[in-house]
Amino acid sequence: MHKSLLSASLIAFALATPFAQAHEAGDIIVRAGAITVNPTASSSSVKVDRGPLTGADLGGKATMNSNTQLGLNFAYMLTNNVGIELLAASPFEHDVNLKGTSLGAANGKLGTLKHLPPTLSVVYYPLDNKSAFQPYVGAGINYTWIYDEKLSNEAQANGFSNFKTTNSWGLAWQVGADYMLTDNIMLNAQARYIDINTRATVENDAVAPGTRARVNVDVDPFVYMVGLGYKF
Structure with missing residues (x-):
């Protein structure tokens, strides 16, 4: 009697519990969460490229610090196992530091x-869509728009001006x-490696009129995001 009641209870519970069906062709997925960009920042030496x-x-x-912002993913499933995904985020802000140069005022x-850093990727989910756990891998292309460069008060006091950087195209893996x-x-949890390269230039007429220095920076960050998603 007790076994029959237990069996009946388990069956009723299973019928009452919604089955978490995973992704299918045509699904639209929106994810949001905390996203951190952690630059590896390997750079060339600082060289003077203009002036006497x-x-x-x-x-x-050159080095750059990490920064965390609001991350957003928008995905569309082309099949049960393959989708396209766009990574977006609120603007990241990084400190840029120079160290070890022979010009002490530059350090x-x-x-x-x-x-x-909008990134468009193709993603692949290897497991059957009946699995609630869905690991995936992806690869795509990144465009990083760098803007709003501002010199520190210390750099301005040492005669630096006109701080500029270039934008970047590169590959991305996740x-x-x-x-x-x-x-x-x-x-959702995800990790990416993005190929980001930029050239930074800065002028300093205090050193010599018309002097400009440049440094090439391989930012190449690891990008981590955790959050929640909703499937439409």
Whole structure:
């Protein structure tokens, strides 16, 4: 008797519990969460490329700090296993520092910059869509728009001006996973590596009239995001 009641209870519970169906062709997925850009920032030495000191190598290198913002993903499933995805975010802001240059006034915080890194990827989900756990891999292309470059007060006091950077095109790779809590709501975690390169230039007439220095920076960040998603 007790076994019959237990079996009946389990069956009733299973029927009452909604099945968390994973992604299918035609689904639209929107994800939001905290996203961190962690630059590796390997750079060339700082070189003078304009003015009477053209060709001088000042040595040193540039570094950038990490930053966390609101991340957004928009995905469309082409099949049950393949989708296209757009990564977006609120603007990231990074400090740019120079260290080890032979020009002492250049060392320290050069300034700040902001950027937006929209990334379009093709993603592949290897598991059957009946699995609530859905790992995936992806690859795509990134365009990083860098803007609002500002010199630090210290750099301005040392005669620096006209801080500029270039935008970047590059490849991007990712791994991630969704876990379906219901038919529509999911937990998400993802990690990316993005190829971002920029050239920064800055002028300093105090050193010599018309002097401009440049440094090439391989930003190449690892990008991490955790959040929630909703499937339409």
